[in-house]
Amino acid sequence: KQGLKKTNRLLNTDIRDLFKSESEGRLIDDEFLDELLERLVKTDMGVQPAMDTTEQIRKDFRARVVKMDDMVAVIKTKLKELMAQESAPIQTVEQGPTVIMVVGVNGSGKTTSIAKLTKMFIDDKKSVVLGAADTFRAAAVQQLTIWAERLGATIVTGETGSDPASVAHRAVAKAVEIGADICIVDTAGRLQTQQSLMNELSKLHRVMAKQIPEAPHEVLLVLDSTTGQNGISQAKHFTEAVNCTGIVLAKLDGTAKGGVVVAIRQGVGLPVKYIGVGEKAEDLALFDADAFVDALFD
């Protein structure tokens, strides 16, 4: 179930609970619709999507006695429509390395997500160079170094407080030199001001683009799903600083509010590329909106 047990409990159980039993229908009246709306809002999908979904149920079923599964089917279709997204795996370039810049606030799961992506590529027989360009956090560099050793990736680091752009530059250079397939660059999650964060990220972006014209090929934004809709304002913060190409939604296993994926799809104009569903390196899944919605109601 892709680690969605908690959300499943909230959404699936709460909504099926509106019915006495699976076989016995229920009259879809205003009271029912109010209750449904409230339960949908609780999943953090956002008020508007919850209202749209409830409206769909009203249109299809109002004043009729409806079976549970028929209603769930309509909700599923609506949620899939609201997410409106195909799977969007990272496209690797033919003439390597594919350069991936990873951004996000500290604590969002950035380091772990980089480890997961590294494992995914290594399992796919691709060689990976990591650039620990968050030189402000010694702990992040250490953590990434441990992952690199464990997973069999090459890592490029710098002294604490040294220029992140120089680390990014050396990481890309290393990847070119050894003919690596993938270069993943970690970045600072927090600087004093939005302005300095913007400057920092765009400088990194520029440095890499000078080395390889199309680089970075991906700029992935890591969001923590347990912070709910807060993720949407974080996303704005980062998309203003740098041109993000997709989202990695971490810690979906740790939240009962998996509806937040709908909110993020509605509120941020970026595809959700991968979801994090645990703390281990293998706990990463390619996001598939249809499979996701189906899993929510399994």
Ligand code: GDP
């Ligand atoms: P960073 O500060 O953004 O680099 O965040 P970390 O990668 O260090 O992650 C912060 C915490 O969240 C760590 O304890 C991770 O083990 C945990 N974490 C990261 N991703 C996931 C996930 O998908 N599921 C769960 N349950 N925990 C996660």
